[in-house]
Amino acid sequence: MQLLLVEDDEMLAEAVRDGLQKGDNRVDWVRDASAARLALTDHAYHAVLLDLGLPGGSGLGVLQALRSRYDATPVLIITARDQLSDRIHGLDAGADDYVVKPFQLDELGARIRAVVRRAQGRVSPLISHGKVSIDPARRVVTRDGQPVPLSLHEYRTLLALMEKRGWVVTRDQLEDAVYGDSSSIESNTIAVYVHQLRRKLGDDLIVTVHGFGYRVGEERA
Incomplete structure (x- = not known):
C-alpha cells in the first residue's frame, strides 16, 4: 500500500515508517500541515496517518480540507491526545479511526488494513x-x-x-x-x-x- 505519514516527531516517524515499510508498504513522510496538504493534492494514497499537533496548522484542518473536496481516502489520527472530546472531534471531522500514542506497530498495521478494507467495500451511490x-x-x-x-x-x-x-x-x-x-x-x-x-x-x-x-x-x- 502507498501510505502518507504526517508526523513532526522525527524519532516516532522514523520508527513508524521503517516498521510499515517492512510490511511491504511504501510510506511518504511529511512533517507539517502545509506539506501534508501538498502531498494530498499531488498524490493518491491508500491511507493517511495523521498527527493532530503539527507545525503550520492543525491535523484537523488538513483532514477537513481533504473531506471538503470529497476525497474519501481513509485517515487514521495518531496522537497523544486521549481525551474523549478529542476523539469525537477527529471522528466528526471525517477520520476513519483514532490511535493514541504510544501504540504497537502491529496494532497500527492491523488498523490500517481494516480501514482500507472498509473503504474498498464502502457502499456509496454512483x-x-x-x-x-x-x-x-x-x-x-x-x-x-x-x-x-x-x-x-x-x-x-x-x-x-x-x-x-x-x-x-x-x-x-x-x-x-x-x-x-x-x-x-x-x-x-x-x-x-x-x-x-x-x-x-x-x-x-x-x-x-x-x-x-x-x-x-x-x-x-
Whole structure:
C-alpha cells in the first residue's frame, strides 16, 4: 500500500515508517500541515496517518480540507491526545479511526488494513450523468460502462462538477476542490483539465458559462 505519514516527531516517524515499510508498504513522510496538504493534492494514497499537533496548522484542518473536496481516502489520527472530546472531534471531522500514542506497530498495521478494507467495500451511490458515472468509493469513472483513466486532478475536477449537477461551479471553487489551499495555480489550469475531460468523456459533458465558470451539460435521451 502507498501510505502518507504526517508526523513532526522525527524519532516516532522514523520508527513508524521503517516498521510499515517492512510490511511491504511504501510510506511518504511529511512533517507539517502545509506539506501534508501538498502531498494530498499531488498524490493518491491508500491511507493517511495523521498527527493532530503539527507545525503550520492543525491535523484537523488538513483532514477537513481533504473531506471538503470529497476525497474519501481513509485517515487514521495518531496522537497523544486521549481525551474523549478529542476523539469525537477527529471522528466528526471525517477520520476513519483514532490511535493514541504510544501504540504497537502491529496494532497500527492491523488498523490500517481494516480501514482500507472498509473503504474498498464502502457502499456509496454512483454519481451518474448521461453515459458517465463516478464511483467515489473506488474512484472509478466509466463511460458507457467502460472504465476511463483520469489523472488525480482530472478526477477531482469532474467530481466537483458532478456533485453540483444543475449548478454553475466557478473556477475558484474548482481550484479549491482540486488543490485545496494552494495559491500557486496558473490561470488556465482548470481549463486544461476541462479540455482533457471533454476529450475523454465527450464534448457535451461540461459546458462553459462565460464569465462565471463551468457546469455539467444537459442529459440527452
